[in-house]
Amino acid sequence: MGAILKMQPAPREDVSLVEETLAGHQLSFQLLVERYQDRMFGLVRHYTRNPVEIEDIVQDTFLKAYTRLQSFQQQSSFYTWLCRIAINTALDFHKRHGRNPVQAVEDPELATAADRVGRGGPSVPAPDARMERAEIQLITQKVLEELPEIFRTVLVLREFEDMAYQDMADVLGISIGTVESRLFRARARFKDKLLQMHPEFGGN
Amino acid sequence: MDFTCQDALPLVPSYLDGELTEVRAGLLRKHLLDCSACRTNAQDGKALARWFPRPERLEFAPPTGFSARVARRAFAGDAGVHIEVASESAPEGGRLLQFVLTLTAAAAAIMLISAIALRDQRLPNAGSLRASNSPASVEQVVRKLEELNRLEGAPGAVTPGNQAAPGSVKAPPAPARKP
Numbered sequence: 001m002g003a004i005l006k007m008q009p010a011p012r013e014d015v016s017l018v019e020e021t022l023a024g025h026q027l028s029f030q031l032l033v034e035r036y037q038d039r040m041f042g043l044v045r046h047y048t049r050n051p052v053e054i055e056d057i058v059q060d061t062f063l064k065a066y067t068r069l070q071s072f073q074q075q076s077s078f079y080t081w082l083c084r085i086a087i088n089t090a091l092d093f094h095k096r097h098g099r100n101p102v103q104a105v106e107d108p109e110l111a112t113a114a115d116r117v118g119r120g121g122p123s124v125p126a127p128d129a130r131m132e133r134a135e136i137q138l139i140t141q142k143v144l145e146e147l148p149e150i151f152r153t154v155l156v157l158r159e160f161e162d163m164a165y166q167d168m169a170d171v172l173g174i175s176i177g178t179v180e181s182r183l184f185r186a187r188a189r190f191k192d193k194l195l196q197m198h199p200e201f202g203g204n
Numbered sequence: 205m206d207f208t209c210q211d212a213l214p215l216v217p218s219y220l221d222g223e224l225t226e227v228r229a230g231l232l233r234k235h236l237l238d239c240s241a242c243r244t245n246a247q248d249g250k251a252l253a254r255w256f257p258r259p260e261r262l263e264f265a266p267p268t269g270f271s272a273r274v275a276r277r278a279f280a281g282d283a284g285v286h287i288e289v290a291s292e293s294a295p296e297g298g299r300l301l302q303f304v305l306t307l308t309a310a311a312a313a314i315m316l317i318s319a320i321a322l323r324d325q326r327l328p329n330a331g332s333l334r335a336s337n338s339p340a341s342v343e344q345v346v347r348k349l350e351e352l353n354r355l356e357g358a359p360g361a362v363t364p365g366n367q368a369a370p371g372s373v374k375a376p377p378a379p380a381r382k383p
Contacts, residue, residue: 030275037266045264054264062274063284089284126251133257140255158221159256165223184217187252194255 014078022069033062036079039161040086046144046156047090057093061086076170083161084171087153121188122195122202143194151186158183207235212242220249 012031020028040058048054064085065072072081127136144152157163157171168179195202207215212235218224219232236243 026275026279029278030271033271033274037270038262041264041266042259042262051264055267055270058266059270059274059277060284063278063282066278067283123248124252124255126254133260136255136257137259140257155256159253160258165218165221180218183221187217187249190255191252 015074018069018072018074018078021066029066032078036082037062039079040082043083043086043156043161044090046141046152046160047087047094049141053093057086057090060093061089064089076167080163080167080170083157083163084173087171091149121191124191124194124201127201139194139198143190143197146193146197147186147189150182151189154179154183154186155190207231209235209239209242212236212239213245216242216246216249220246220253 014032014035017028017032017035021032037058040061041054044054044057044061048057061082065082068085072078127139144155147155153172154168157168163171165176165179168183169176172179174182212232215224215228215232219229224232236246
């Protein structure tokens with residue numbers, strides 16, 4: 001076989017970097033930050049649109065992670081663990097600034113199997129193919145901002161972070177069944193709010 | 205075993221999210237091929253997913269040197285209190301308010317202490333209120349004054365209907381009556 005495989009050093013596992021950090025290697029922690037900083041900025045932007053606040057929250061997330069590194073049990077991935085800290089930090093930040101996120105008025109776990117047999121909210125067609133991606137993102141962002149925090153978070157973790165149900169359960173400290181029902185309800189609420197804010201997107 | 209619509213519909217979101225086991229996913233796929241109602245439901249779910257496009261590029265990127273700065277701060281002992289510090293120091297009015305509240309509390313305490321001290325000075329204590337040591341009654345004082353007036357022959361003698369209020373300023377002596 002003529003192909004020459006270019007040998008690249010395997011990226012060091014998160015666990016190794018965590019252990020090295022705990023042993024006092026600053027550069028290892030810097031590598032961890034570098035590895036996840038983009039995703040953290042992407043996650044936190046769903047909680048505030050202010051670039052300075054995003055940077056503050058992400059920085060605080062990493063600093064908190066460092067101080068709690070001993071408690072990282074390695075039962076979940078480092079990224080999942082980091083997400084949990086980031087979401088809590090973002091919510092704390094809002095509380096301190098008197099900006100309580102919208103709370104759910106009904107019990108988000110009330111979506112029973114019987115509910116799920118239903119359609120889960122109105123039917124919403126996909127965005128028009130002529131719409132720009134940025135335009136869709138803006139509309140979605142505005143709708144998400146109107147949702148209770150509990151629903152917004154599950155949608156962000158699932159739709160943007162592409163998290164598996166088990167990881168979402170780890171991040172939120174809930175069962176997989178609760179993740180399913182909360183997600184089901186969140187999607188229904190998203191469709192309701194989308195049509196309320198943009199009736200022009202309603203189906204026939 | 206074939207799925208019914210009752211079995212299939214609750215599984216559609218998990219199926220679209222790739223969370224079903226291969227066996228259950230296979231059964232659901234088979235049902236979706238046969239059932240247009242459930243297929244429509246699945247298509248709705250797919251349509252909704254298109255409202256969540258991944259950003260092509262990072263909207264908010266970390267600044268240059270972010271990771272080095274954070275690592276340096278972490279190893280310098282910064283425990284992630286940046287936000288707490290910011291929230292405490294951010295509103296200048298907050299510090300002013302705290303100062304005013306402290307000042308008000310101190311003033312209130314001083315006023316309270318002064319009021320108690322003055323009250324203690326003004327009020328007779330328990331010993332001075334003993335009945336046996338009580339001063340002469342008003343009638344006795346009036347009688348004494350009348351007697352003194354008579355002796356001095358003063359015209360403005362105090363009568364019980366014309367008693368001077370206690371603590372009132374002493375009236376200037378009245379002009380002598382003509383005989």
